[in-house]
Amino acid sequence: MQKITILIHCEDQKAIIASVTNYIASIEGNIIYLDQHVDANENVFFMRLECEFSTQNWDLELIKKDFQVNLADKFNMSWEIYTQEYKPRMALFISKYDHCLYDILGRYSAGELPLEIPLIISNHEDLKAVADRFGIPFHHVPFNKHIKEEGEKQQIALLKEYNINFIVLARYMQIITPNLIALYKNKIINIHHSFLPAFPGAKPYHSAFARGVKIIGATSHYVTEELDEGPIIDQDITRVSHSHSIEDFIVKGRDLERSVLARAIKLHAERKTMVYNNKTVIFS
Amino acid sequence: MQKITILIHCEDQKAIIASVTNYIASIEGNIIYLDQHVDANENVFFMRLECEFSTQNWDLELIKKDFQVNLADKFNMSWEIYTQEYKPRMALFISKYDHCLYDILGRYSAGELPLEIPLIISNHEDLKAVADRFGIPFHHVPFNKHIKEEGEKQQIALLKEYNINFIVLARYMQIITPNLIALYKNKIINIHHSFLPAFPGAKPYHSAFARGVKIIGATSHYVTEELDEGPIIDQDITRVSHSHSIEDFIVKGRDLERSVLARAIKLHAERKTMVYNNKTVIFS
Amino acid sequence: MQKITILIHCEDQKAIIASVTNYIASIEGNIIYLDQHVDANENVFFMRLECEFSTQNWDLELIKKDFQVNLADKFNMSWEIYTQEYKPRMALFISKYDHCLYDILGRYSAGELPLEIPLIISNHEDLKAVADRFGIPFHHVPFNKHIKEEGEKQQIALLKEYNINFIVLARYMQIITPNLIALYKNKIINIHHSFLPAFPGAKPYHSAFARGVKIIGATSHYVTEELDEGPIIDQDITRVSHSHSIEDFIVKGRDLERSVLARAIKLHAERKTMVYNNKTVIFS
């Protein structure tokens, strides 16, 4: 039994679902999941399908060719097809905070994440011991506003060397360069420690404390050139009160950052996210 | 522009989605919502579609006939089709608690519920003034274990007279008779004041307090002959602590009861619920 | 058995709790609730106590005098004492939205709110029928930027006539004048339909939709001259997804607005809120 996942988007038109599901039926596939979304304002159609095939002479390349000729060309579709075996390769960018790092590596080691982590890049050497503990190659790439070019060059070289498909900034404290963002468009996930768009930029827990909010949050999003303005993948919040200090906000926030980032990583790795117009479609 | 909602369930088979969506395409319909679910254990397929038709000579009766002949007979489907104009007629059964009653009538008056409320039945006269305030016919039908038969007879007569499609027990404190349950199968919604299956039966807040739980809940479900064992529609919880008394549990619980019942009513009225095997499929 | 609630704030000093609890013990009171908070940054002390007295010759005026002379003068305290009988008088300001109005009047009629509602003021006549249904005096006071002065004058006259203690803006769509804010300092509660400080001002659901957030919220706060910048009383959120339209946001938001406003009203009426430095201390 072979399972594939298909992602589609195109201009909304009549009979797209009928055409795609007909094709799947014609090659003896069984649809086990179908979800679709129409952005009515933008007139864009999104669909995610999972199908099973029991046919012995199942041929992925043939399906891809058929799909392009019979469907994609007709509806002017963008599409991707993944087999269940495929695991994307993820690079972790970190600085000095270790809570998201421990959480991700713990989940990874426990077999909860359908991906590979062949590479950790950090602008500090502090967390090398954690990477070593989990047996993951750690590269120290110095980076700050004065050595951006050299840092970017090293980063890109490592990402190529390790065949990285997507990047996760696990409380990485530097701003990613436009070149790298362009290379990994909608493939760099950041965790920001506020419920965006409230409190973008530095020190959001301090700002939240000063404002006297009763909830704090965290937001995972794809990185774009506009700081903290990229497409939001997931958000969550927790309650705080007057009795909590800034330090309490930070401690409570760590739990949010961990879980909101882990969910975004899983959604991305399972191909349940699509990006359009600076917003995400998140399939369940 | 005419919109219809189609609900389908049948044994899972290949090409159901393709066949249905083909048919919609063939009559110039545009699918604006499609969600499907396969119960893999039971091998049952469920689908909910919303389609729009701009065709002037759109004919509901023709569609229904086509649907039966071309699709339902072929796949051995159960199906229902609703137009957007159709509003189900709901009867409220109440006793002495008024918080759910005020909430439902407030939402109804504010135009938030796609239904009609032509009838309130109570086994007490206390809340007649509330019904009067909102201008809804109120019938006092005495009911207890000694006058079940007579009570049931009156209830059923009123439900027929008012052409009632479904019933909501808004903290109604009597047990519904098997005859009435059979007449309104999967069409009687109850609110129980615990997160079932914890604390079924009487006085769940007292039991929750005695057990020292840190969360209390409410559950809306369809009524079956087994008390508090029917298919669950929705549940929600709120946090409690050692500092809360039983009275605090009751006060906090009222907010849960209100919102969990209101959501179930809305889901049912919008035809977003399907029942199978004592469980619900709830479409979004 | 007589119960009183005492609220205190003053500069933080040693032995405040000991002195106050000693005094309560000296007059045979039994403390049934004590919560205190120290704002370490501002060095301010807050306390809320509930005490019971069984003494027959219990004398509130004597307690108040004692309290001032023995405690307040010594520690330079601000303090308030309330008996359990006292119910504050609340005015509702409304415009055309009726969902918060129905919710508040339903809760009020169900006996859930420890307050009186002797007055509804609206800048439109649309909701007079709702006020009438609940038997509450409704006054139409036209108000917009051109007739501010006259409107304010009428509002203040009515608030005086009805002896109003605090005001609730239940989706009132006009900006309150500085004079009225000054007269009811920290006594005007507003509900804003976003998780502030995100999306202040007009049309927050539209802004939230445009930004593609995954949670929407509501915030109840005391009104100050800075729009949507006053001390936050309570906040809550609900999840949304790409599948929700702006209209869905509005529908989901109504439930948030209702519950967040109702909680703020209850907290204020039960004297569980204190304001300092544009933030609130909310006692449990």
Next chain:
Amino acid sequence: MQKITILIHCEDQKAIIASVTNYIASIEGNIIYLDQHVDANENVFFMRLECEFSTQNWDLELIKKDFQVNLADKFNMSWEIYTQEYKPRMALFISKYDHCLYDILGRYSAGELPLEIPLIISNHEDLKAVADRFGIPFHHVPFNKHIKEEGEKQQIALLKEYNINFIVLARYMQIITPNLIALYKNKIINIHHSFLPAFPGAKPYHSAFARGVKIIGATSHYVTEELDEGPIIDQDITRVSHSHSIEDFIVKGRDLERSVLARAIKLHAERKTMVYNNKTVIFS
């Protein structure tokens, strides 16, 4: 500056708070946190205080002696005093599931838990590699219903050897013996994967799936001889739907188990829990 935490419980009587706070004031202590609870049904008083002392000749043993003579004897109090330096020593009992283990060891390594973990005991050898990775002594103690006595003997010997103060069952799949429970009364924390009292015993996710609930939960509690009936420390839930399989329940449940167990560990280590009458008082 020295900080201490005081926990007290005794029969409720007048002037307890005044007496304790007077004493703290008399030795120049500054109360920075005070929370108290009266169980009105049982007439029991609970209090937790944090105080700071700047006095140079501060003497903990003197305070303890004073406290006993001046307060505890008078009010017949049970009490405990901890300095901020004291870190309890925790043993982890595990079997084959590693998700809670990774989470706890990650938090521990990140410095989030105010405790020591000198010992891991498992009835299987599978997770030795994880313990090694974090450098924590791992002891394989075979245990099942046939070798209970020998297993218990080894467990108790190790707990003594390592000076263990409390035990955490991180998805340990064996039933703790009455002897061990007696030795560590209210000091063994278990995580159960349901919102108790729903679904006690084995396979709660399977039962939850069969019942068709819309929320699943996890519960951390102190272990007593009655299986899954001990005092509840914390609970949390997450939403599920018809679209989730039992495997999905298990995956979602892992996140609940992790966070609910981590919170219980932290509350216990920070001395924020008190047990009375099979219920907990949890201070904030």
